[in-house]
Amino acid sequence: MAEKILIIKMSSLGDIIHAMPSLYMLRKHKPDAHITWAIHPAFAGILPGKPWVDEVYLVDRKRIKQLSYLKQVRRDLKSRHFDLVIDLQMIAKSALISMLSGCSHRIGYWDAREGSWLVNKPISGPHKHGHIIEQLLDVMRFLGCPETGIEFPFRDLTEPTQTLEKKLHDAGLHDPFVALVPGTRGENKKWPIAMWGELAARLAERGIHSVISGAPSEKSMEKEILKRADSPYVIPMMGKTSLLELAALEKAASVHVSSDTGPLHIANAMKTPIVALFGPTMPQRSGPYGNPYSTVLMAENPGHEDTDMSTISVDQVLEEVVKKWEQKNKPLA
Structure with a gap:
């Protein structure tokens, strides 16, 4: 038996x-x-x-x-x-x-x-x-299990990829994109929303599409970003994907940007290029792992409840995103 x-x-x-x-x-x-x-x-x-x-x-x-x-x-x-x-x-x-x-x-x-x-x-x-x-x-x-390396078993994403692509096309997106995930559990882990808006706006200036992703409860953050980045290059998708469509989104993204949050770990599992923003939590314990295409940017004085995430500048994040973007897509003019 x-x-x-x-x-x-x-x-x-x-x-x-x-x-x-x-x-x-x-x-x-x-x-x-x-x-x-x-x-x-x-x-x-x-x-x-x-x-x-x-x-x-x-x-x-x-x-x-x-x-x-x-x-x-x-x-x-x-x-x-x-x-x-x-x-x-x-x-x-x-x-x-x-x-x-x-x-x-x-x-x-x-x-x-x-x-x-x-x-x-x-x-x-x-x-x-x-x-x-x-x-x-x-x-x-x-339990005696032999080493197998770091492998993440997932469901087949063929169908959720198809439904995701339709949603993105309906939203006007037909090109490569950066996934922006501003939300996370714990206010102290969040990068300031004004900085997310500036990042989206500066990516749009360079002709790079970004898709804002997250839970329906986080849509107020999406609205704040769109106020600061009113551009057809910025696609609002918060609350519009299932979990498997979110996995398909992270797999399709040219670059993922977030702090320590669930979608970050899906992107890591998919080996999507990552720019991770860490402060109160330490990447040595919960950061991207087994993904050679990830970069972690640390806030000043990390590892504390009162670590200030705003000490990670938009310039720092933009530089890393553009670098990873150009490694995967045509270099920007």
């Missing part, structure tokens, strides 16, 4: 992308295992299907504190008779799902928070203080 494995990584987008190489390594080592992934519905669309994941188990974030719902989750998970639970999140809610599974063999990565170590055995490896991707891979190495 096939080994039954439950992976728990319910959020957020970037964190789920960081776990993809672990899924790849695990599947290569256990091709016959039945792998279930527990995730919040908002992020389920980004998970690869078979052969990587056999089943997606949706955990309702809004109901996770309801006793009747937790009883349902326990029934659901216990009925699957898991042989192994791998908690790649290691916080209270993921530990709760792990416990409700009824499985006796429960492990997780070393950074156990919110009491998760009481439920799952934290696994510490040689990359304990390295990049988060390697920290998660250390759990797979503990």
Whole structure:
């Protein structure tokens, strides 16, 4: 009978992308295992299907504190008779799902928070203080998985690429473009919106199209950028793509620009050229990884809650974007 494995990584987008190489390594080592992934519905669309994941188990974030719902989750998970639970999140809610599974063999990565170590055995490896991707891979190495390199399994993007192209064409875009993603969780990680507007305007002056991407809740940022960069070269696309269309967008972009946010990690997985803006968070742990076409620009006095992102100048970002643009497209006149 096939080994039954439950992976728990319910959020957020970037964190789920960081776990993809672990899924790849695990599947290569256990091709016959039945792998279930527990995730919040908002992020389920980004998970690869078979052969990587056999089943997606949706955990309702809004109901996770309801006793009747937790009883349902326990029934659901216990009925699957898991042989192994791998908690790649290691916080209270993921530990709760792990416990409700009824499985006796429960492990997780070393950074156990919110009491998760009481439920799952934290696994510490040689990359304990390295990049988060390697920290998660250390759990797979503990299981005996051989090295596979950094690989990100994704769904086939043929259909979402076609629907994305139609949306871009309908918006008047038929040329290469730079993906601008101004939003991120955490106000202190955001590059000032006025600087985003100036960047878009200066790219437009050079005849470079930019596509503004992000969640529907961030559309006020898009409006502020368009106020400062009123040009047909600036294409508003916030809230207009599905998760897989976002992946197709990042794959199609000539250059991606953002701070530490989920779409950055999708672009990294696609090996799209990246200009990443970091300040409070450190790229050694959560920056682009395994992508030779990425550049990280650091704010002054990085690694602190009060790091000032405005110390990364528009000139710095523009220089790097144009450099990467010209490596992929015709040099600008």
